Amino acid sequence: MLLSQALDTLHSFSPDNLSTLSELLDPKLIEECLQDTGTVTLRKRRLPMELMVWSVVGMALFRNSPMSQVVNQLDIVLPGKRPFVAPSAVVQARQRLGVEPVKAVFEKTQALWRDKTPSPHWNGLTLLGVDGVVWRTPDTPENSQAFARTGTKTTTSDYPQLRMVCQMELTSHLVVSSAFDCISNSEVTLTAELIDKTPDHSLTIFDKGFYALGLLHRWQKTGEERHWMIPLKKGARYEVLRKISSGHELVELPISPQARTKWSDAPATMTARLITKMVNGKRVQILTSMTDPKRYPAADIVDLYAHRWEIELGYREMKQHLLHSQLTVRSKKPDTVKQELWGVLLAYNLLRFLMGQMAYSLKGVEPYQISFKGAAIYLISQLQMLPMVSPGNIPRVIGQIIGIAAAFVLPIRRERHYPRAVKRRPQKYAVRRPRKKNASQLN
Template sequence: MQLSTALSLVNSNNVTEFQNLAEILSPEIISAGLKEHGISTIRKRKLPMENMVWAVIGMALFRKFPMRQMLNQLDIILPSGVPYVASSAVTQARKKLGSKVIETVFQQTQQQWNQDAHHGQWCGLNLLGVDGVVWRAPDTDENNKEFAKTGTQHGKASYPQVRMVCQMELTSHLLTNSVFDSVDVNEMNLALGLIDKTPDNSLTLFDRGFYSLGLLHRWQSTGKARHWLMPLKKNTQYEVIKSIGRQDKLILLTTTPQSRKKFPELPKTMQARLITKKVKGKDLQILTSMTDPMRFPSADIVDLYAHRWEIELGFREMKQSLLDNRFTLRSNQPELIRQELWGILLAYNLIRYQMVLMAKSLDGIHPNQLSFNGASMHIIHELTQLSFCTPGNIPKYTMNITKSAKQFVLPSRRERQYPRMLKCSKNRYPVKSKNAVHLK
C-alpha cells in the first residue's frame, strides 16, 4: 500500500491502519532514530515510542482532527481493556519522544528520497532554493518565553512566532533541510545552519534578503561546487575586474571589518559574476558565484532566478493544503512546537515523494508540474477501495495512481498581466473626503 492509503481511509471511514505507511517510511529508520537518542519503550504501553512517531506525522496529515480524537481513531494504540487514550498520556508520550527523533527521521528519509528521485540538473548542478517562512504558535506562557512576537508601531502580535528557513530541491519540491528558531532571529543567521548538509554540485537560489558576503563565502567554500545565485542588492558597491560580455562582468566585492570579525575565514575581497538582462523594460541584475563563462552560459543564468518561487509554492502547499489553512500550530510547549514542525516537514515530504513516483510515469514531466491538490484528491479517491479489495487486486489499484497522473499536469504558467504595485498603507483614522456630504 502507498502513503495515500492512510489519507484515503481516514477521509472515508475516519479509521485507518496507520502502519500501512511502513512501506514508505521504513520501521528500521524509526528504530534507528529512537536508538540514536536513547529513547525506547521499556514496558508495554498504549502509546509506544515507535507509534508516537507516526502520531506526530499524523498531526500534520490529519490536521482537522484534535490530537486525542486522531489517536483514538488511528490504529496506533495497542489493544487493552480501554479503547482510548487520555489527553495527559498523549502529552507525556510526546514529551518523552522529543523533537530530535523526528528531526533524525526527517534527515534520513530526505536523503533516501532525494537520492531515489533522480532530480533534473542544470549544467551538472542540482537546483536548490532557500527561503524563510513564519509559523504562529499558541499564546501560552511557555511559548512566550521561548518565541518572540513581531511588533509594529501599533503594538505586538497576538501570538508568539517561529521563524523557519528551509532548503528545497526545486524540481521535486522535496525538502532537503530546515532550521528554525524564534522570529527575532535573522534569516541569514538561520541559513548558516544549512551549510554543512547542503549537497555538493548544487546551485542554491537566494532572495536578496540573504545578501551577506560572510554567508555566501562560507556557502561556496564548504564542500565541492556549491554555487549560489541572487539578485544584486540595491546600492551594493563593487569594482569591475573585467568584462566577459556585453552584459556580463567579473566583479570584486569588498568585505567589511564587521563581517570579517564574524567570519574569520572571510577575505578582504571576494570575486563574483554580475549579469544584467532587460526584463519587461527593466534591468535585472543577478549576482552569482558561477564565474566560469564557458561552463555556465549567461543567457540561462538570469532566467534561473525565476525558479526560486518554487519554494514559495511549497510553503503555500504546506500551510494551505496540508494544514487546511489552520495557521496556528497545536502544541503549547516549545519542545513540542519543534517536534510538530519537524512532523509537518516529514509529512510534506511523504506526500511529495508520492508525487515524484507519479511524475516518473510521465515523459518529460517534473513533480513540480503536477497539481498538489488534484493529485492528493485523486490518490484518496482511488485508494479508498483498498480496504475492501482482496490482496491480489491491490497492485491494480496502486497502478491506477500512476496511470492517471497525466490528468494532473498543470498548464503552462501565465505571465502576470498587471505589474506589481505598492499599495498605500492603511490609516488608523478615517480620511475625510473633500467632496463628502454631511447629513444633518
C-alpha cells in the same frame, strides 16, 4: 493491521515507479532514529514511540481532526482493555517522544527520497532554493517565554512566532533541510545552519534578503561545487576585474570588517560574476559564484533566477493546502511546537515524494506540474484507508495511485499580467460604515 505494518508489506512489491516507498516508510528506519537519539520505551505502552512518530505526521495530514482522533484514525494504538486512548495519554506520549527523533526521521527520509527521485540538472548542478517563512504558535505562557513577537513601538503581534528557513529542491519541491527558531533570529543566522547539509554539485538560489558576503563565501567554500546565485544589492560596492562581454563582468566585492568578525573565515574580498540584463524594461543584476563563462552560459543565468519562486509555491502548499490555512500550529509548549513543525515537513515530503513518482510515471511531466491540492486530498484518503487493506491488495491500491496521475497534471503556467501587490484579506461579514449626516441633521 497497523499502518506501519501495511506499509512494510510493500517490501514484496517493487514496481519501477514506486520501488522506494517501502524504504522510506520502513519501521526499521524509525527504530534506528529512536536508538540514535536515545529515545527508548522502557516498558510496554499502548502508544509506543515508534508509532507516535506517525501520530506527529498525522497531525499535518489530518489537520482538521483532534490529536486523539488522529491516533485512533491511523490505527497506531496497541490492543488493550479500551479501544481508544485518552487525549491526555497522547499529550504525554508526544512529550516522551521529544523533538530529535522526528527531526532524525525527516533527515534520513529526505536523503532516501532525493537519492531515489530523478531530478533534472542544469549543467550538472541540482537546482535548490532557500527562503524563509514565519509560523504562529498558541498564545500560552510557555510559548510566550520561548518565542518572541513581532511589532512596532505601539503594537505587537497577538501570537508568539517562529522563523523557519528551508532549502528546497526546485523541481520536485522536496525539502532538503530546514532550521527554525525564535522570530528574533535573522534568516541569515538560520541559513548558516544549512551550509553543512547542502548537497555537493548544486546551485542554490537566494532572495535578495540573504545578501551577506560572509555567508555566501562560506557557502561556496564548504563542500564541492556548492554554487549560489543572488540579486546584486542596491548600492553595493564592487570593482570590475574583467569585462567578459556586454553586461557580463568578473567583479571583486569587499567584505566589511564587521562581516569578517562574524564570519571568521571570510577574506577581505571575494570574486564573483555579475550579469546584467533587461527584463520587461527593468534592469536586473544577478551575482553568482559560477565564474566559468564557458561552462555556465550567461544567457541562461538570469532566466534561471525565476525558478526561485518554486519555494514560495512550496510554502503556499504547506500553509494553505496541507494545513487548510490554519496558520497557528496546534502545540502549546515549545518542544512540541518544534516537534509538530518537523512533522509538517515530513508529511509534506511524504506527499511530494508520492507526487514525484506519479509525475515520473508520465512522459514529459515534472513533479511541480502535479496539482498539490488535488493530489494531496486523494493521497491522504488512500493512506487513511491503507491499514484496512489486506496485504495482498496493497500492490493493486498503489497501482491505482500511479494510474490516476494524469488527472492531476496542471495546465501550462501563464505569464503574470498584473503587478504583484498585497491584497486585503476578504472579510466574512459586511463592514458597517458611518452614515453621512445631511444638512437638516447638522442644524
